[in-house]
Amino acid sequence: MSIKKVRYNSNDVSQIRINGDIIYEHITPTYTPVDYLESTGTQYIDTGVVANGIEIKYQYTSYLNSNGYNSCFGARKGGRFGLAIWQNSFHVMPDGYNIKSMDYSQHILKIGIVYNSTANLDDSIYYQIPKTQPTDYASIPCYLFCENLPNYVTNSAVKIFYCKLYYGTELVRDFIPVLDENGVPCMFDRVTETFFYNVGEGEFIYLLNNNDNNDNNDNNDNNDNNDNNDNNDNNDNIQQIDYLESTGTQYIDTGVVADGVDIKFQYNYTPSYDNSAFGARDQGGSDRFGLIICDNYFHVMPPGYNFRPADGDVHTLTYGSKFNWTATLDETYTYNSGSSRVSSRSAYLFRENDQRTVRTGSLKIFYCKLYSGNNLVRDFTPCINNGEPCMYDAVSGDYFYNAGTGTFLYEEEDE
Numbered sequence: 001m002s003i004k005k006v007r008y009n010s011n012d013v014s015q016i017r018i019n020g021d022i023i024y025e026h027i028t029p030t031y032t033p034v035d036y037l038e039s040t041g042t043q044y045i046d047t048g049v050v051a052n053g054i055e056i057k058y059q060y061t062s063y064l065n066s067n068g069y070n071s072c073f074g075a076r077k078g079g080r081f082g083l084a085i086w087q088n089s090f091h092v093m094p095d096g097y098n099i100k101s102m103d104y105s106q107h108i109l110k111i112g113i114v115y116n117s118t119a120n121l122d123d124s125i126y127y128q129i130p131k132t133q134p135t136d137y138a139s140i141p142c143y144l145f146c147e148n149l150p151n152y153v154t155n156s157a158v159k160i161f162y163c164k165l166y167y168g169t170e171l172v173r174d175f176i177p178v179l180d181e182n183g184v185p186c187m188f189d190r191v192t193e194t195f196f197y198n199v200g201e202g203e204f205i206y207l208l209n210n211n212d213n214n215d216n217n218d219n220n221d222n223n224d225n226n227d228n229n230d231n232n233d234n235n236d237n238i239q240q241i242d243y244l245e246s247t248g249t250q251y252i253d254t255g256v257v258a259d260g261v262d263i264k265f266q267y268n269y270t271p272s273y274d275n276s277a278f279g280a281r282d283q284g285g286s287d288r289f290g291l292i293i294c295d296n297y298f299h300v301m302p303p304g305y306n307f308r309p310a311d312g313d314v315h316t317l318t319y320g321s322k323f324n325w326t327a328t329l330d331e332t333y334t335y336n337s338g339s340s341r342v343s344s345r346s347a348y349l350f351r352e353n354d355q356r357t358v359r360t361g362s363l364k365i366f367y368c369k370l371y372s373g374n375n376l377v378r379d380f381t382p383c384i385n386n387g388e389p390c391m392y393d394a395v396s397g398d399y400f401y402n403a404g405t406g407t408f409l410y411e412e413e414d415e
Contacts, residue, residue: 288341
């Protein structure tokens with residue numbers, strides 16, 4: 001008897017032969033690896049297994065619900081198991097503990113019985129979990145991109161780059177993000193060699209993986225497109241431009257909550273009110289972040305202050321938590337607000353994200369960097385991608401397009 005592994009039509013084929021005759025053959029499904037699956041808040045996956053340990057690489061992209069859980073994964077019945085954003089912190093279960101202030105960077109979390117009941121984030125132990133028994137954990141299957149908690153909304157906007165689930169010390173799921181044979185984004189489990197699909201609404205967002213070797217997670221960890229934009233720069237369909245210009249109807253949803261900014265802008269200035277360059281505002285109105293023209297002044301938020309007469313010149317502005325809440329215009333005009341009451345909504349460019357009042361902007365943006373605390377969460381430069389003007393984000397490696405009406409104006413870079 002011989003056991004042989006061969007390649008056939010790009011598939012891995014395992015065969016058991018006796019005297020040359022095939023008595024068993026197994027074909028590994030065909031798939032295309034991608035860097036991650038990203039949920040916008042309505043997609044999720046039922047893993048089909050009860051788990052009490054995990055290794056996961058994740059990155060939140062937005063804080064959808066400031067009054068509840070934004071679960072990356074989890075389940076709750078009898079006990080609990082999971083990771084969520086709660087009270088602006090990464091919140092781990094089974095017992096529920098805020099291990100670190102939330103941010104929008106990539107992280108690797110290891111937690112559970114297989115890791116000696118510790119919560120390990122990016123190779124640092126943040127918490128020793130006092131609950132150590134399987135009965136302390138959830139008794140129902142774990143979900144990805146939300147918590148398996150009936151009658152509660154726990155969905156999140158998050159990317160998952162890979163995920164390993166354990167029960168005790170046994171690996172029960174080894175998920176990698178892929179496109180199946182029909183191009184449908186899903187998770188492929190290398191334990192059962194099965195595809196796991198979205199059971200929510202809409203479709204997952206994904207980024208194609210430039211590394212074809214998908215046999216271990218080191219390739220995902222070491223192939224961060226966020227750190228190297230050469231692949232995008234060398235794409236013949238991408239063209240860098242000087243700026244994007246809104247005429248008042250175009251805007252971009254950045255997909256992140258921010259409390260810091262470094263932006264270069266130029267208003268098409270006429271005396272005006274509420275001409276927004278960027279920002280977000282909660283429904284209550286007092287928690288805001290952004291820049292508008294108010295009473296013919298550049299007006300920064302929070303808390304809302306007219307700190308320099310508005311004009312139509314090119315300016316750079318830095319402001320927010322990263323800059324100690326000091327607004328600096330062109331390295332000259334400064335204002336220290338001392339305020340940190342920012343919006344929990346995702347920031348818009350060329351408009352304020354405010355459900356009550358539409359505050360659009362007529363201006364050019366040459367670049368924009370957004371921060372959460374000291375972490376850079378968006379690094380936008382204007383470009384043309386396949387003929388469409390948009391912003392390229394060097395952090396996520398994604399392109400962000402007009403969410404309004406009409407078309408952005410732009411000017412090509414000088415050679």
